[in-house]
Amino acid sequence: MSTSIDIVNIILSSVTTVELMKLFQKNPNLIDTMEGVAKRIGQTAIQVENDVDKLVDLGVLIKIPSGKTTVLVLDKKRAHDIDTKIENMLGRQGGA
Numbered sequence: 001m002s003t004s005i006d007i008v009n010i011i012l013s014s015v016t017t018v019e020l021m022k023l024f025q026k027n028p029n030l031i032d033t034m035e036g037v038a039k040r041i042g043q044t045a046i047q048v049e050n051d052v053d054k055l056v057d058l059g060v061l062i063k064i065p066s067g068k069t070t071v072l073v074l075d076k077k078r079a080h081d082i083d084t085k086i087e088n089m090l091g092r093q094g095g096a
Contacts (some may be wrong), residue, residue, distance in 0.1 A: 002086040010058060011082075016043065016051040024074040025083075026062065031071050058082070 010015055019041045024030060031041070038048040052072065055061040059078040063070045 003088040007058060007082055008052055008086055008089065011086075013054065015016050015052055016041070016048055017054055020048065020051055020055060021060070021079075025079065028076055028079075031073050033069050033071055035073055 011043075019056065022039065023037065023040055028069055034045040034052060036047045037052070041048070052061060056063055059075055060082060061072050062075050063072060
């Protein structure tokens with residue numbers, strides 16, 4: 001199980017991962033392909049693939065087969081849990 005620090009490090013490991021998190025948090029009902037998600041943040045599917053996989057591994061994004069392609073969706077509960085962990089961690093650091 002990832003600790004809050006591990007989760008933050010993974011999310012902040014690249015600008016692309018942060019951009020993907022922001023995209024899905026601002027659009028929690030978004031359902032799109034890797035190509036579509038990449039285009040929304042101004043990149044290609046190849047450029048975002050590793051970062052998407054990081055978020056899938058964390059459980060934030062879910063890959064769902066859809067016909068001949070795969071779509072990405074936000075696991076809202078997991079994203080909320082991670083947001084709460086980050087807020088709690090930052091709150092503890094700020095109060096120390």
